[in-house]
Amino acid sequence: MKNKNTHYKKRVKFTLKMKRDYTLLIPEMAPLHFRLIQPILSRQGFRVALMGGEGQEVLQKGLKYVHNDMCYPALLITGQMLSAIESGAYDPHKVAMVITQSGGGCRDSNYIHLMRKAFEKAGYPDVPFISANIWGLELNSGINLSPRTLLMALAGMIYGDMLMIVSNQVQPYELHTGDTKQAVDRWIERLGNTFAKGRGFLPKAIDKNLKAIAADFAAIPVVKVPKVKVAVIGELFLKYSPPGNNHLEDFLTEQDCEVFMPSMLGFGIYKTNGALEDLRLYGGKPVKKLVLEIAMQVMFHMEDILIRNIEARKEFTAPERVNTLKKRAEGVIGIGNSMGEGWYLAAEMLELAEHGYENIVCVQPFGCLPCHVSIKGMINKVKRLNPRINAVDIEYDPGATRVNQENRIKLMLAVAKENLQAEQVLQNDFLSGTE
Ligand code: SF4
Incomplete structure (x- = not known):
């Protein structure tokens, strides 16, 4: 039928x-x-x-x-x-x-x-x-996934976030090419074996492993030369999927940039927060509310472990907690704007710029109304709030050519390179005591 x-x-x-x-x-x-x-x-x-x-x-x-x-x-x-x-x-x-x-x-x-x-x-x-x-x-x-399996999947996401964030901040500066990739592969194998034994997913074990990951990556020999720092934000699938974004991360690395990819856990918290907000506004089953509240508490706890371990190392920049991001969005875009990536995108742009990633590629799919509102509709507003923001929105659809997308990103990078050079001149003048 x-x-x-x-x-x-x-x-x-x-x-x-x-x-x-x-x-x-x-x-x-x-x-x-x-x-x-x-x-x-x-x-x-x-x-x-x-x-x-x-x-x-x-x-x-x-x-x-x-x-x-x-x-x-x-x-x-x-x-x-x-x-x-x-x-x-x-x-x-x-x-x-x-x-x-x-x-x-x-x-x-x-x-x-x-x-x-x-x-x-x-x-x-x-x-x-x-x-x-x-x-x-x-x-x-x-x-029939047990709560234990769901917790393990959440742990997998947190380890993935950690490896992605720290490796991106080491790889562009590594002294010996390939060191960072080897460390990533080593950890993926090690964590895979740990999961296979049914371990590594409780908060204490996660904390211990994240500490070890941060120490391991911080110990990779690097040469810290100034590089253009670029953040990638936008629609969830496009942001992370290399086939979806035409291997954007690789392209930015080839352009000699340091790339920042926001955490997936943060997006999970943002989404759950939106669902709870809907329940508050429109009502719903109490059991759904209870499940979401428990999930939220678990994720907040994990978020704290993740961010604390990144912040503990001076070598790394950590993402902000979602509750801090939420405050950033206030007065910029309504918190009720939670369709697609909603208020989260504007808050992320403001956060990233403040942490040195003012060059931003916003990826948005053709045919996505939520992203058009929350990216295109917000870019000018966040630029007014922080004029250092140098953002470009890139649209993806079956007819868009990779060359065209990359050329638009190169234009944004040209401005970013000029800004970096000007900053270095200023810094040198300051250090040498000239005006
Ligand atoms: S409408 Fe936009 S945010 Fe929603 S799934 Fe499609 S591309 Fe993603």
């Missing part, structure tokens, strides 16, 4: 029986984080593969089944999923797709229906789609 609301035949559930021999295909977003989360799911008996397809062929597959005015991540991920199933690497009758559902007003809530429809049209109506969410949407008997 057709589902009246979504226009696909039926929802295929992922059952306990399927868990034994199905492969879960997950779109890879942040490579470091997902490399850490993969062994946690494997430990629970899931066979997991990450998908990271890119290029015109993948996009054309997405465009064939998804309307081109849909937001770019939906289109790209649909293309990645169809490419994976048609690649011959998996049995099309033994795969299930995993996709996030944010539960809010953003289109991310509806991707899953869109993709089921696309798969039905493409001739794969029996592929189960699993919704990854914390709101209790679309339950599947084959997905």
Whole structure:
């Protein structure tokens, strides 16, 4: 029977029986984080593969089944999923797709229906789609994650944040090329082994490991020459996914910049805060409120451990706590503006500029109304509040060429380099006592 609301035949559930021999295909977003989360799911008996397809062929597959005015991540991920199933690497009758559902007003809530429809049209109506969410949407008997597993996944995210933040601040200055990458790989392997033994996810262990990670990266020999510092902010998937943002981080590294990527945990707290705010304003089930409040407390505790361990080392710049960011947004944009990346983006721009990352690339997908409001609508306002902000918004869609995007970023970097040189002249004059 057709589902009246979504226009696909039926929802295929992922059952306990399927868990034994199905492969879960997950779109890879942040490579470091997902490399850490993969062994946690494997430990629970899931066979997991990450998908990271890119290029015109993948996009054309997405465009064939998804309307081109849909937001770019939906289109790209649909293309990645169809490419994976048609690649011959998996049995099309033994795969299930995993996709996030944010539960809010953003289109991310509806991707899953869109993709089921696309798969039905493409001739794969029996592929189960699993919704990854914390709101209790679309339950599947084959997905019975214990609180312990969820805590482990959260720990994976925190370790991923730590490795991403400290490695980005060491790699551009390393004395011996490759030292930082080796340290990242070593830690991913070590943490993967720790998770496999069912350890490393409680606050005490996380604290101990984060301390050791910070010490390890701080000990890598570096030559601290002044470099242009650039932060990347914007829509969640595009910000972290190299196929989504045309390998933006690599490009900025090639341009001799130090790159700052905000933490994923911060975004998780921002999202949960938004859901709690909605409950406060519009009401809802008390049990949902209780679950969210507990989740919030756990995340606040983890946030504190993460930030404390970064702040403890003078070599590193730590991200701000979400509650501090929230204060920054006040008077700039309404806190109720929580669709997509909402108020978080404006607050991040102000925070990053104050910590030396005033050059900012804001990535936004074509067809994303929330990002148009919270990036394009906010850039001029935050620039007025902090004239040092040198930001450029880059749009991603199937027709946008990488060369064009990179040229626009290069223009922003030209201004950043001029500013850096002027700053150095001033500093030298000050040190030599001339005016
Ligand atoms: S934030 Fe924008 S691009 Fe991302 S899912 Fe929502 S509508 Fe789409």
